Amino acid sequence: METLETSLEPARLFLLQVVAFLPRLLAAAVILLVGWLIAKAARFAIEKALRAINFHVLTERAGLDQVLRQGGSQADTTRLVAVLVYWLVLLASLMVAVNSMGLRY
Numbered sequence: 001m002e003t004l005e006t007s008l009e010p011a012r013l014f015l016l017q018v019v020a021f022l023p024r025l026l027a028a029a030v031i032l033l034v035g036w037l038i039a040k041a042a043r044f045a046i047e048k049a050l051r052a053i054n055f056h057v058l059t060e061r062a063g064l065d066q067v068l069r070q071g072g073s074q075a076d077t078t079r080l081v082a083v084l085v086y087w088l089v090l091l092a093s094l095m096v097a098v099n100s101m102g103l104r105y
Helices: 002-052 055-062 064-070 077-101
Strands: none
Touching (some): 064 077
């Protein structure tokens, strides 16, 4: 009987580690979900704010939109800035989620 307990001890320790890791995994998933929602809101707000102050007119006059069109992009500089903010917020939330799980990046 003692050999059975000895052979099952590593499996028991593994299951304890898995159960201890699950709350951290759930917290990371929640952080990613909240980060994604914040990123979408930031992208929307940045694009609306830049359009409200006529940033797209300024970049059109400066020729930046023409450069983007020549490069094959369908988006203007206002959308490009908003998408850049979106991805930066997503990256930040990914880093926070990885840190909350105790992993190294």
